[in-house]
Amino acid sequence: MSRVIWLVLDSLGLGAAPDAADYGDAGADTFGHIAAACAAAARGPLRLPHFTRLGLPQAHAAAHGRAAAGFENMPAPEALWGHAVERARGKDTPSGHWETAGVVLTEPFGVFGQAEDSFPSELLQALVEQGGLPGVLGNCHASGTEIIQRLGAEHLSSGRPIVYTSADSVFQIAAHEEAFGLERLYRVCELARGLLADYNIGRVIARPFTGNADAGFSRTVNRRDYALPPPAPTLFDALQADGGEVIAIGKIDDIFAHCGVSRVIHAYGHDALFDATLTAMAQASNHRLIATNFVDFDMVYGHRRDVFGYAAALEALDARLPELLHALRPGDLLAISADHGCDPTWPGSDHTRECIPALVHGPGLGARAVGQRSSFADIGQTMAAHLGLPPLAAGRSFLLPD
CATH class of the missing domain: 3.30.70.1250 (Phosphopentomutase)
Structure with a gap:
């Protein structure tokens, strides 16, 4: 049996989704605009050698049509790499996570649209x-x-x-x-x-x-x-039903309304979240899913429109990635995704409708481009297949032949 480690880089969009104009987000590009701002500033280009190894800037280039500033000459990734488009209507944290876990919302969440006197x-x-x-x-x-x-x-x-x-x-x-x-x-x-x-x-x-x-x-x-509970069973529920366990780190348990979660680890700040992930990896046996949400990208930097804070947080997480990569055991699968965008150069302080990373790596897994995925659910289906679970309701695994 195998394990999965799922890292959600909360709000790290890779460029406007095909329907971004419907949300007023045509041209939004969280990763690309951060990279451009860094390359134009005295601090210098964004430095992400380990995310580059896994295909993050390459996935952005595929999604956006051109390489981000500072990433014009990139090596071939060592992972399965691509980008995913959301099928659900909206740009919400729950819908993005749920779709990745195999449940695609058919109706959008409600919103309070009035800027003043917003609530009934x-x-x-x-x-x-x-x-x-x-x-x-x-x-x-x-x-x-x-x-x-x-x-x-x-x-x-x-x-x-x-x-x-x-x-x-x-x-x-x-x-x-x-x-x-x-x-x-x-x-x-x-x-x-x-x-x-x-x-x-x-x-x-x-x-x-x-x-x-x-x-x-x-x-x-x-x-x-x-949060509202997911409207149907997710990857989490499927793993629990198969005798496995889901270890939720950070705000993952809240996003899923505690459905399908076996154990909760609360931690605050990216370093603490990363440490908790490493500890869980050291302790977890087979047939386990460890899911961690790195919320500060969204909450501290994206919504506050702090471009260089976001950049520094990305570089700090990149610097720690080798610790996690070295901790992977034979049979482990690392999945890296996001849930929406939150372009820190965009007007206002809201999320942005963007494509997300779809990166999968593991000992002996190989490397190839998986292209544009038509749903975030492809990431969850890949995790389910690796764990030996029956197919989820939505998505196509990267592990299947094209």
């Missing part, structure tokens, strides 16, 4: 009454870091939590971790999750923060996501 009054009234709240602040589209600076002091003085959304399918609630209370924030989010049943909103997100008006406010690591 009856929804907010129910949240206030059932949550015992003095009211709410915000009720708009906003960046999470900006809105706590703008409304944090009023939140402290009034006791009203801050509610906000974006172009994505989210209902976010921010509150002071100490003054409002972390467990109270979680309870309000659980209440909101129930109240949103008729709106088909993908996630309710608890956004705790600390600080004060004089020193400013900052979010803490105690974020929690309350």
Whole structure:
């Protein structure tokens, strides 16, 4: 039996998807625009020797039509490499992960489209009454870091939590971790999750923060996501049913609403997430799937439009990749993907509709281009095939002949 290690580089898009114009994202290119900004800056070109070994910039070149700046002369990859297009409508974290795990959404998640007065009054009234709240602040589209600076002091003085959304399918609630209370924030989010049943909103997100008006406010690591459950069994469920285990690291368990997850390891920051992945690899026996989401690419750098922070985080993860590659055992398969784009050069602070990496590597697996995949589900089907599972409902394995 075999093992799979699945790394999700949250938001690392490889260029606009064929239907990106439908989302206002024609021309978006997370990887390409970061590379271009680095090549034009004093810091110099983006340096990713180990991701290049696995085919990441080569996959971008295939998806985008030309090599990114600084990657004009690339060696042949040592992995199966390509890019994948999302079939589900949207550019959401849950839909991207679920599709990769074999479940393609046929209907898009709901969104709250109005920039101001975003939420229905009856929804907010129910949240206030059932949550015992003095009211709410915000009720708009906003960046999470900006809105706590703008409304944090009023939140402290009034006791009203801050509610906000974006172009994505989210209902976010921010509150002071100490003054409002972390467990109270979680309870309000659980209440909101129930109240949103008729709106088909993908996630309710608890956004705790600390600080004060004089020193400013900052979010803490105690974020929690309350996602809708996948509408059908995923790769995770299939592996569990076959006697295997799924080890979820970071926010993976929240994204899948804990469905099909055998063990949860919470870690915060890319180094801690990487360390947790290495520890799980050292301990896990056969017929195991270790899934890790590297959220800071999206949460810390993409949404905040921090181009060079994103670049530095990519280079830092690249520098650690040899540790993981050396830890692979015979029979292991490493899959590297993303869930959507979040181009840090793009207007606004929302996700972008992009192709994603589809990279697969393992001892003795060989190397070849797998081209453009018509669904993220091809990545999950490849993982399922490697684990010896029955075929998932969607996707075609890279391991099958073309």
